[in-house]
Amino acid sequence: MTEKPTSRILTQEDLDVFLQSKTLDALLEFVLALRDACKGRVNSFDCGESNAVTATLQLLEDIEKLTIAHSAVSNEKSRFGNPAFRDFYDDLDAKLPSLLESSYPSLSNDEVVELRTYLLESFGNRTRIDYGSGHELNFMCFLLCLFRLDVFDESDYTRLVLHVFNRYIALMRTIQSQYWLEPAGSHGVWGLDDYHFLPFLFGASQLVGHKYLRPRSIHDSEIVEMYAKEYMYLGAINFINSVKTASLRWSSPMLDDISGVKTWDKVSEGMVKMYKAEVLGKVPIMQHFMFGKILPIGPLPSESLSEEDKSTSHDGHVHGEGVFGDCCGIKVPSAIAASTLSHNGELRSVRPIPFD
Template structure:
């Protein structure tokens, strides 16, 4: 995404000459102890990642999922990649097992991705950028949940955003892809993650229970609240209204999330999703959006249990950000 301006007015460093600037490497963990978190917050990776999230947050402001936007060839290829992951779920039904949660068929499904991730990513990149494939493929593999624990959470979601950010940094995605990245690609990713969660009864990774925003996701609440900014009729207090959800979820990512929660959980909304219930009392969507960004930084990006699993390479570097 060449020279995109963030809300702060700073130019985001998410576009460089991929053939000359990067010495591609297989990303690895760098945050091994709590004191290492300082390295993360000072890193180029953190600056690029949060800049990418905020750029997309601005891009989707006041826009519906059903609005018109450009869909590039690379976006179409990304959707094809996600369709492949979806088809593998259909080909890998849950197995009978004593425990209710964490169906071991997920490991079979994940093994397919592990074996084919580089081929899937290779199909997205032109010949002169194939050297980036092993680096970018790691973020795709990290984005679907943990094979051993059979769980999924905001760290895996962050890996998918990092995957998209890397595709921008090697310039196979551009500024014109912003809306399609959220409304087509990320929305489709969410659908597949929900299908994984339901099919294989995946555990929430690092869930805070009733004190967390959601068991599995966070970014769609940020971008979804941005869609609602300055909405003429729908206020935050309306998103818990069943009729509002049913009438508008096709247009708003936030309502899609609430609809899924209502399908998966029983009992009063205020009890099973207390943090979201509290958000319904905020007076404006702009305040909701700002509050969720602060909460995301504090509860996800600055939490060691989440970031200890993040991997760093040349595209998302642990090196300190240039002053």
């Protein structure tokens, strides 16, 4: 019987087991290999083509077409997520099996089921209409699964960052802007960015050794705009600047602090340490991590608890104590929504307004 990957981490003890697992090792090895593959390379770097990467790019194009079919509904009086996102999500859920089968015809039905689960969760949460670094992590899992299934190989690493991941980020910005997805916990005041982490990790590696651009260059708006299309890090800063008027010191103080680091090498290494600690090392984020046959995990401590003990753990759902995690805690309105609403509630073109 075909089974979908499921979330199994409930406690810190469960997470501790995962942090010592082969699946975590494989995930980190994959992320680091991708980071190294894009080191010193701009987004337009000519890294050739491969059939698997071309198929994946077409898959993302087909998904973007669904956003056109499901335009946002009138929601001018709310800065929270647009309910049309659920229509997009349901349509995507229904179409993904056929999209995946046509993109990767060599895969079995069971493998398609696993891939579908990771890819669907890469676009946000249907109920909360939000998105965060945990959803972004699902896209990495999707790519890692394809690598483990021999759809991709090591020669695709550079393409996976500069072409596929970059295309995914562009699609997510479309979805975030169209449906006003709410930040899933780790928004700019507490994390790097309202939504993403990996564009900064990969983006810092791209900038290693650059002759002129320095970490402090993110404060020069002209430089940011000039190089936003070539470097993920600056592209992410440019997107933040497009929806927030407050300086990075206020809207994204962590990025402001990081800009004081002298070299991109140190920023790159720091991003890896931060990713391990603030994403992979947090229960509120990793409780949503899904395990299946391709990305397995053995028995976890919480699975030996009695039903009574499990029922006292928020029905198997953990919230961070005093810390915002990628979870479903306090609803945070979309800064994108704020930037597209005028004072009288009428929509206008995207322009930054004071929000933070």
